[in-house]
Every structure is written in structure tokens, then in C-alpha cells.
Amino acid sequence: MMHQFKSSGLKLGIIAGGQLCKMLIQEASKWDIITYVLDPEDNCAAGNIASKCFKGHYQDFDAVYSFGKKVDLLTFELENINIDALKKLQSEGLKIIPDPLILELIQDKGLQKEFYVKHEIPTSPYVFYSNKDEILTAIIDKKLKFPFVQKLRKGGYDGRGVSLIKTEKDLDLLMEGETMVEDLVEIEKEIAVIVARNENGETRTYPPVEMVFDSKANLVDLLICPSAISEEQSKKALEYAIKLIAALDMKGILAVEFFINKKGEILVNESAPRTHNSGHHTIESVITSQFEQHIRAVLNLPLGSTQLKMPAVMINLLGEEGYFGPVYYEGIEECMAIEGVNIHLYGKKITRHFRKMGHVTVVSDTLVEAIKKAAIVRKTLKVISWDKL
Ligand code: ADP
Secondary structure, three states: OHHHHHOOOEEEEEEOOOHHHHHHHHHHOOOOEEEEEEEOOOOOOOOOOOOEEEEOOOOOHHHHHHHHOOOOEEEEOOOOOOHHHHHHHHHOOOEEOOOHHHHHHHHOHHHHHHHHHHOOOOOOOEEEEOOHHHHHHHHHOOOOOOOEEEEEOOOOEOOEOEEEEOOHHHHHHOOOOOEEEEEOOOEEEEEEEEEEEOOOOOEEEOOOEEEEEEOOOOEEEEEEEOOOOOHHHHHHHHHHHHHHHHHOOOOEEEEEEEEEEOOOOEEEEEEEOOOOHHHOOHHHHEOOOHHHHHHHHHOOOOOOOOOEOOOEEEEEEEEOOOEOEEEEEEOHHHHHOOOOEEEEEOOOOEEOOOOEEEEEEEEOOOHHHHHHHHHHHHHHOEEEEOOEO
């Protein structure tokens, strides 16, 4: 494989062709790497820059298996993949990075939690329930007290599959199925740390970023780097991220999300064994972007510097409310005229409310200046459509 990297013709397979895959390919194309993508949609974000696109669903055994047979090395941009197909490919000699076993563990928020506890990485206390009735019974029996957070063990995404139950009034939000109930953390801040590791065990961490959430959409509204946390908190977060990736014996990029509670304690929330929304700013603000780093890690190449070049603020470009149809980016030219504003459009043809259509990273000499400019972009750049709902 290394031989192929130094020469020509290495076929890197990427499962799912969304924006993370697109940005991965943009980095892979700096080198002589052929990229094959598997995605269920005709017009996926990575579609027009992948060397080759194959239509098929990532949860479908046959689609994943036959795709894997076409490539020299396999990685992915999302967690929700058919594990049996990956395991079969691996047993037949295909290198899959990160390892399918890690994916299997992370697909289940319950197993993730158990792993944190086993490896003494602080996290909020939790209990598993097999259905909604069990939760209601636990409340009646006074074994479970308000407030709490219920999470689907599997299949949740971008806040879907998470219910915040603060009082009895919220009980109609309870979800059916296998869930995990955890103590509600009084969140002071949410931060994320990206860590990379290769087969040689070389490990690099990125500076912690602070995520500011839009409470309505439950999506990241603003992401700030460097984050305004104490030196000690930063040290701890990096330490936990390194401990976790080593305990998993993982290769590739791991994104670890943490809560900082009102007491200033750091608790791990969840992790993703892939490139992450909280690392988009690294394209412009860090010497080696998370996407290049992932390729380096996957190919067991030396990892690159994770030094921050400039303070950065990242905002997601979400489809505006009330629009559904062919996309139109209102105000894009005004924003481009602002120094330090870097616009990324994912190339999704159809916008709908809250759909992630792109992102903007603002870099500046000072964080204050970057935040100001990001606020202007937020007000000016709107993802809409001529076809109103
Ligand atoms: P997802 O996998 O969908 O991103 P998360 O576990 O990150 O789900 O939860 C989504 C959001 O819900 C978090 O960013 C946080 O704001 C809130 N949340 C999740 N768990 C807790 C908790 N234990 N206490 C308080 N808020 C929480």
C-alpha cells in the first residue's frame, strides 16, 4: 500500500459522499490518490470530484461488500455503516481504517459509555432501559428523578435521538426502544478535541474548540478556536482524547466532544471515529487540516503539525426556514469581499430548513475580530430557494 502511495494508482474507498468526504477528496487530490465513493444519492456532495462514484446504500450488505472489493483501502465519513459487510471484507484481507470493531462500539452510545467508564474517562452517570415503559415505571418508583437526558443507543444524529426531560411536562418527548438515560449536565461550555493517530502509534491533538449551539436546531451555531478555557482544562481534555484513542488502539481521526459543567469539570459526551464538523476550521487555521491528517493517519504516513496559525470562527450554513427547492446563496458576494472569510459550499442541489449546505471559516489576527465578521456573515449570507414553501 505504501508502495502504491509513493507511486500511482492507490484506490482509496470512502463510504458515503457527503461534505466530509468531499473535503477529504480535496486533500487526497493534492497527492496521487484515486478516490472511489459509495453513496445512495445521485447528486452527493462528493459526486463531482470523486474519481468514481458508486450508487448504493451504506447500510446495505451487498452494496458495501461489492464496493469494498473494488478498492485497496477503505475508510468512511459516517458511523452508520453495515458492520457485517465491513467485517467480511476485513476477514478477506481488506484494510479498513478505522477498524470496524471501533465503529461497532461507537455506533452504540451505551457501549461508548461503558468504554469511558472502564478506562476512567469522566462522563455523566447513566442507566440503560429497554423501552419507554421501563422509564415510566422507574419514575413512578422514584428510581429515576428529573431532570434527565434520554438517548437512543443507536441511530441518533445531530441531536435527533436525544430528549431533554426536565420536568413531567416533557414526558411526551420520551422515545421508544433501547435507550440510555443519563444525568443532565449543567453545561457551562461544550468543547471538542480532534486527535489523530497512525499505525505506528504517532498521535497528535488539535487545539480544543468551543461549540456554541443553536438551541432551536440543536446544531452547532458557532465554533471558536482557540476556546476560552483554562490551561488546566485544555490539558485535561487533550489528555482524555489521547487516552481514548490509545485505549481504542484506533488509527485515523477521532473527534471527542466534552461538556464542561458549572463546577469546571470536564466530562466526555460522545466520540466520532471520523473527521468532524468541529474540525472544519482547520482547513484554513491549522498547518495540517483534519482531512489531510486523516489521510496521513490512514496511510500510516508521518502526521502533520497541528499548530494553530490564526484564531478562527466557523459557522455552518444551514438552509433557511420556509424554503425547499433548488439552492440560492443570497449575499455571498458581500461576504466574499470581507477579508479572512472563507466560504465552503457543499454543492447540495436542494435546500431545506436546517440542512447543512456549507460552512464559512473566518480567520483573523484576533478572535474578537473573527467573531464580529462571522456575525456579519451570519446576517448577510442566506441559503434560500426561489421556490418558496
Ligand atoms: P448527537 O449524537 O445527536 O450529537 P449529543 O449526545 O451530542 O447527540 O447531544 C446533543 C446535544 O444535547 C448536546 O450537544 C447537548 O447540548 C445536549 N445534551 C446531550 N447530553 C446531555 C447531558 N447529559 N446533559 C445536558 N445536555 C446534554
